[in-house]
Amino acid sequence: MGTFRDSIYNIERNSKSAADSAASAARSSATTTRAAQSAATGAWVGAGFQAAAAFQSARTARAAEELLEVQRANDERDKLHQFAMWSQTANGAAFVAWREQAVRLAQLLRNRDAEWLSAWARVIGRAQAETSEDEKRRFLRHPARLKQTGARIAAILSFVIAAPYAVSFTLQTFAANTLQLNKTVGSYTYEQCLADLHDPENFLINEADCEAISPHAATPAALFPLILFLGLGVIFVVLRHIRKRAAKADLTVPREAQSRIESWGFDPLAVQRGYAPYAWYQSQSANGYADRLMQLALQGHISYPTQSQLITLTVPNSWPPNESYPVEVNKVLEKFLSERPQLG
DSSP states (O other): OHHHHHHHHHHHHHHHHHHHHHHHHHHHHHHHHHHHHHHTTSHHHHHHHHHHHHHHHHHHHHHHHHHHHHHHHHHHHHHHHHHHHHTTSHHHHHHHHHHHHHHHHHHHHHHHHHHHHHHHHHHHHHHHHTSOHHHHHHHHHHHHHHHOHHHHHHHHHHHHHHHHHHHHHHHHHHHHHHHHHHHHTTSSOHHHHHHHHTOTTOOSOOHHHHHHTOTTOOOOTTHHHHHHHHHHHHHHHHHHHHHHHHHHHOOHHHHHHHHHHHHHSSOTTTOOTTOOSSOSBSOGGGTTHHHHHHHHHHHHHHHOOOGGGSOOOOOOOBOOOOTTSOHHHHHHHHHHHHOOOOOO
């Protein structure tokens, strides 16, 4: 009975203490609020409150980030817990055992892919080294000869420069024709224009007006540059056409490319980086095999595959060496055949 009373006493004492603490905190908060309101009349106090507000905002943002991190950690823990429980099942245990072997096999296949491409890179380098410099130079220049980009740009620039001169020539010709028409109908003659031009009281007529209606009117100034740039544009167009036709008719570069293909089985000057004419494995089903293994190995703890969904683990058969293959390629194939990777 005494123990029960002591428990009640402790509960009441703790409740009273909590109530006193809450009241004290409320009084302190009220005091702080009144002090802040009283001090808010000073500019320095306003700046202090702004700093406090910014600090409080930063604390709130940080608290939200920490809460998100905790949630993520809990999610990861739950996933790990679920995977640990699933790995104790028949499907889970089979996946765990399969995954370790699948990763090793995928690494082996990717290493072979790298060795294969490296061997072909050495073959291509040797073929390029044995190709003459003149042949390389003709190959590199051939696309430019077919396009003739320089002549095309020159022709376009010539026509663009001629355009404003054409507009100016049109306007000058129209003005001259209009004045000549006025002269013909007798409204205003060249002689009258000269007389008005020399009149001391004249301020409307200038020499250009009189020359425009002169019986021997000068040629518009825009005509000569117009003819020049139009002529250059036409010349560049014709020149480009002639050069393109000559480049297409020249069979030197295509014949040399065909000769390289007959010699090497490919054109060493035309291949792209990472080129290999065929894969090191015989079965086409092995194409992308390593990627499929790694995808399932990395996603299995989320997708929970069944035993029937696990990809069969096997090393693809490589091609045997052949006398028609380059030396570098045969060495790699011999190495692949000598290896006996063990699975399981």
